[in-house]
Every structure is written in C-alpha cells, then in structure tokens.
Amino acid sequence: MRTTILLCGLAIVLGTGAVQAGEVQIKWQDPEKFTDIRPANDSRKAFRERVIKKFDGFFNDMATQLPEGYKWEVTVTDVDLAGDVDYFISRSGSALRVVKDIYSPAIRFTHVLRDKHGEEVVSGEERLRDMGFMQSLRSANDNEEFRYEKQMLNNWFTKELQPKVEQYALALPKVSTN
Template sequence: MRNIIVLCGLAALAFSSVHAAEVKVQWQDPEKFTDIRPANDSRKSYRERVIRKFDEFFQQMATKLPEGYSWDVTVTDIDLAGDVDYFISGAGNALRVVKDIYSPAMKFSYVLRDNHGEQVMQADEKLRDMGFMQSIRSAHNSDEFRYEKRMLEDWFERELKPGVEQHQHMLPKVSVKPAV
C-alpha cells in the first residue's frame, strides 16, 4: 500500500512539473544556519528533513512559473519558527516551543531566467514573518514547517510572481498567420 501511495505522489509531482519552471536549490553551509535544531532527532537527520521539505516548497512554487523558466536558489540561512527548549519537557527530551517572539526567518539569493536564458529577476532576500502567529490560515493546520512555508508563499505571491508577470507583458507579441 505504501508503494502505491509513493507512486501516486511521484506521478502527481511529475505531472505538475510538466508546466513548471526548473528549480535548483543549493544549500550553503546548512550546519551553520541560525536554527534548524531538532527537538528529539539527530541533528543530521533533522537537517536533511528540513532541506527535503524546503526543496519541496520551492518545487511547488516553481509549478506556478512559466514553462521553460529556470530558477536558481541558494539558501544561506534559516531560523525556524519557535525555539528548542531542553528544560520544559524534562527527562533529557526537548520540545520546540512556538511563541510569537521566535518568528521564522530565511535568507537566500536567487536568479530567475526566462525560456531564452535571459535574466528576469535576481535578488538577495531576507525574509522574517513577525506576525506569523496572527495570520494562521487554518487552526487545524499541523504541518511541519507551516509557518516557514507560508512565509515563502507570501513572498512568492508578493514579489516573484508579479515580477514574472511584468516581464511577460513586456515581451513582444508573436502573431501567427493562419495557413491558407
């Protein structure tokens, strides 16, 4: 049963990426990031899980970009929402405590190119969502890294997507004459 679910998920991902930009995410010294500390996991496996999830977030956003575009992202820092507290839970366990004073933040740079290889956008981004606790879209959302995902999606909709749309409006219109 698990194999079927994985295959269905891979098929959906493959189908959704047919009309998507190609995204390449590089991770610059993730072991030095501000906060990707685990609560009850090994540092290495937790860091790998964080990287996998954020790779998925960028891939999902890339599906909203025009086909043929390429998006190169270099992540230079992550500060996950909350903070790991080793004293609250006791017995050597730790707990990630999420309070509004521990807002999620992320630093990355990117270059976005169109289907002709022409640079559309480039920037160094420093995101922080100070209001992450007040803007919960669903009270029942318990997805891991939901605050960081929402921060990235909000940035994408506010910054990257409008820049792409503006670039596409500036492109010369190609007219196709009907065959006679």
C-alpha cells in the same frame, strides 16, 4: 555545499487550460552553520536532512507556478525556524521546540530566474522574516511541519516574484502568428 535539482512536472491551471511548469535548482550553502535548524528530539544530521527535504518541496511547489521553460536557481544561505528549542522545559530530559511570536521564522537566499531563452527575468538576495506569523488564520487541523516557513515563502512568492514574472511577460515583444 549541497545541491538539489528538482524538475517540476506540468501543472494545468484549472479553468484556463494554460500549462505551466518551471524548473528549480536549489543549493544549500553550509546548512550546518544556519541560525536555527536545531532538533528537539532528533539527531542534528537527520533533522537538517528533513528540513532540507521539506524546503526543497516548498521551492518545487512554487516553481510549478512559473511559466513553462523557466529555470530558477536558488541558493539558501540561512534558515531560522519558527520557535526555539528549550532543553529545560521537559521533565523527561527531552527537548521541545517552543513556538512563540518572539521566535519568528526567517530565511535568506539568493536567486536568479531565467526565461526559456536563458534571459534573466529577476534576481536578488532575499531576507524574509515573518514577524506576524502567529496572527495568520489557520485550520485547527493544520499540523504540517514547518507550516510557518512555508506560508512565509508562499506569501513572498505571490506578492513579490509572481508580479515581476507577469510584468516581464507583458514587456516582451509580441510575435505575430500570421
């Protein structure tokens, strides 16, 4: 199992002056067995390393939005990239990743988020799949690699994890400063 630890720097939220920063630790459980991390024109190992590096960055970016001192432990158990590698479409003998709406991105991971005191805020197993990934609006210049997977993760983070973190913060007992 491959483990990556990313410490997120401080991020100042514009307009509020509030400082937020979280720490994320990512484990990759048997990535060579994932559903689809197949390269089109790259070695399997090099492509897998590139995917892991990009996804580490996605989780790191999300962790910067967590409150200061929070620790997020993530174990990625499967990835199915958007599209499918087609070895027969190209006349040059090289393969292409063909992205169609029937080849939707998916990711499975378990996670535990702890507050600055080590108390569990939220945990679970997530099985994300974005069946409507081709319907989202995007810029004509948007050629970022793994953009569909990034959007899927960001949507989940915004709709699922952040509200739970906010609810947890509201439920904490208020400490008097007097």
